[in-house]
Amino acid sequence: MFSFFRAVGVWLVVGFISQLLIACESTTVEPARYGSLEGVVLESRNNTPVVNAVVTTNPATSSFLTDAQGKFTLPALTTGKYTLSIRKAEYSPQDIAVTISEAAPTAVTVVLERANSANRPPNAPTLPSPADEATNVAPITLTLRWRVTDPDGQSDSLRSDVILYESTSTTRRQLLSNSRDTSVTVSNLKFNTIYFWQVTVRDQAGATVRGPVWSFQTATLPEHRYLYVREENGNTDIYAADVAGAGYRLTTSPFIETAPQLSPTRDRIAYTSNATGQFQLYTMDRDGTNARRITTLAVEGYSNPGIGYRWSPDGAQLVYAHYDQLYRINRDGTGLTLLATAPAGRHFRECDWTAQGNRLLVQTIGSNVFDSEIYLLNADGSNPTLLVGNLPGRVDSPSFSLDGRQLLYSHDVAGLNDVNGRQLDAHLFLQNLDGTGVVDLSGGTTSTLVGKPAGTNDVAPRFSPDGSKVIFVNRANDNLSPPEIWTIDLSRQNRVRLFANAFLPDWK
Template identity: 50%
Template sequence: MFFKLWPMFKTALPFKLVSFLLLFGILVSCNEDTVEPMGEGSIAGTVITAETGEPIPAASITTTPATTAIVTDAAGKFLLDGIPGGDYNVSAKKNGYKTEAVSVAVMDGKQKQITIVLGRSKDTNSVPNLPAKPSPAVDATNQPTTVTLKWQGTDPDKDPLTYDVFLYEPGATQKKKLAEGLTDTSFVATDLKYGTLYLWQVVATDEIGGLTNGPVWSFSTLPLPDTRYLFARAVDGNYDIYSSTGTEAGIFKLTSSFAREWWPVISPRRDKIAYSSNVTLDPQIWIMSRNGADKRQITTVPVAGYHNLGIGFAWSPDGGYLVYANYDNLYRIDSDGANLRLLAKAPANRHFRMIDWSAQTNRIVVQTIGSNINDSEIYTMNADGSDMKLVVNNLPGRIESPSYSIDGNSIVYTRDIDGFESKEGRQLNAHIFVQKLDGSGVIDISANKPAGTNDLYPRFSPDGSKIIFVNTSNDGISQMDIWMVDALDGKNRVKLFSNASMPEWK
């Protein structure tokens, strides 16, 4: 029997022994790793403003879980001492500021350093003071067309400020924002118009969003100099209109649209300038004051036709209306855009193009052109479109730019004397010619021009002694410059303006 139980005994004994030893080990282990209490620590902190970083005194400090409620001292500092170890949210609160909290873990015998940043509440924020001390002074006169606008800005809460600057003319339907979000108290306004009253205003905003609209101040610019010259100039491929006293230094920009604006023609009264603009896609006639103000479109039927991108129109001698080309139609329209009516029809298969009107004879000279740019003739007619007479035949080479002499007895025009004709319209040797209306007395004004160049767009000076014109290389891609020359014999060629075309001189 004993021998039958022995194998079982041998199996059970080790199992009980192992269990006992394991239990003993666990008890011993628990005794060695007993958790110690976290003890006490402290939290030292500073409360500052979000806007300037300055300390905030007398801010209430509380914790979650609750410990001791205290306030910051004059330097914005506080100390929570003897706090049981653990995780806390420390909150800072003061009237006029948003309440903020910081999480911190307190450990035995340790001091934690924290900073609590408070932003001011919009409910208690003071808006900026009114902008003051403007420069130019209120109602200042004779200011340049580039002027530095200055002002003084302050805030009751000593907040940093930003500024928006607006500039506009009296009666404007919308203020033009010159600058936005400025941190400086000055801004340079450029491209102002001569002889113009301007209103300007500064809007101040603090970091909390408080906003103050400043007073509306005013100043006026210098009177427009005596600018008797007009021309178009291309900058970065975009044409605008300029006026000048006769020197490069005395040039003033009159238009600044994204559109192509060119072919300026001043009225006989010298108070308005007509020009063409494709701001509405089709080239239309616009009118502005001599200083570039009061721009308005007067046509809805475009200046267009064969090889015509808005270059065919002229003032009536009294300045009351204009005539202009629209395909095979020659229209008359009042200077205010009213009373459009047909004056004449071009010969068959031709369109009207460049035009001038003599104040002395009250007759119109006009170029007609076919679909081929080299197919050109020049006619004259009465102011009502009657009595149309051919004065320059369709000669070899391009013929264009007819304009009257001061007495109305002669015309000036250009012709490529080499007779070169390409479908693109390139000219090799365009000369300026003056001739009587009956075709006699032809004078070649360009006999002394540089070889390899073209003389283009001629017009007589106001006293008739000079001709103003464009000279450019015959490569068709080079810069155009404006020159003048003696009208009698083509001598004394003098360059007036660089990078300039389509001259007008009244």
């Protein structure tokens, strides 16, 4: 019993002494660490120094003023995080977070903006071009212009947003966004359409002003008699032109749009495009809008890159070649009907359709483009009759005269059978359907009949709307110079060039 209490007492004494020893130990104190801050304060509009700006910190230290170069230095700052506050009258205050380290001085650049109370918003844009409510404005491509000014004399730093929308649509086209430009070119405008546009101007302080809503109306659709194809910068598109030669571009996609034909009812233009990877048949309005694909079976075959089709005389249907098959289709894409199948080893290529007797002209070719024949068929594909057999050299582009009694086509009289399709001396020929009365429209036999230039080919002929002329393409036989579109009278006189760098014409 005594031993137990004695032991307990010993442990209590030991514990008490231990606590005294712990209490007597000294507390370790870390030494203070210091860094510094160097900075510069600049004006937001022109990056000039801001003099005498007040710089303070939180946690609080001393306050400082920027010098003539906008610079300031805060020495001997305890390391850690601070909030730096910069203030000066007429400027919006700026607070930024910084971390001070013991290494090299921390460097900061502070940009101050003029306070809104000191900044005046820009003036509303003026001097629109075309003028507000202008009419008969040239369509398709147009440059819009306006003037901007700033009461603070900072017009060179103003930026503009521009929107454009049609009167019949709520869809807005953003033409410019935050741009220093005071003009913008807009394309793909429609004929006879009212457009509205508005410019919003913004200064460097962010003050904005919306200008008035201006409007203009484009010109009415002109009577364009010609359609053709042109290749520029590797892009092939469709163009239209009037009798004076003034024209415009109808298609602008990165794909090939080709072989345009105006319907007999003059309301839609048919053409082909390889936008799907194959040449399909499309139609569009005469101003190039409202394009609509109408085929799923391609307009393709031997040497037929989308050129083998034709409108029906009433404009309700089209006939087209799909490899060795000849189809008829309604203009809305319905009613696809197989009319004929080409002989074994041959494909259909170019074709035409006349109301006189409701008949078709079709060209068939073998795997070589110079292996060509021209047939006459009924409109339902029946009763094929050979009109032009396989002559030496290429035979292409059969078409009817207006009365349906004659056949127009091109033939390389040099007789070159080139597997790549090259021709040396292609002429235009007109003959009766029975093979009689052959006339060489390209040959010059007297002083009044000039004929085509040597070393060139006349190809792709079609009759004029009144039947007195032929429109066609002339190009150098090396195929290096751009093709040209010409016309010639049936009397073989008055050979006239219409368009340079153009091919596959249509004339309605």
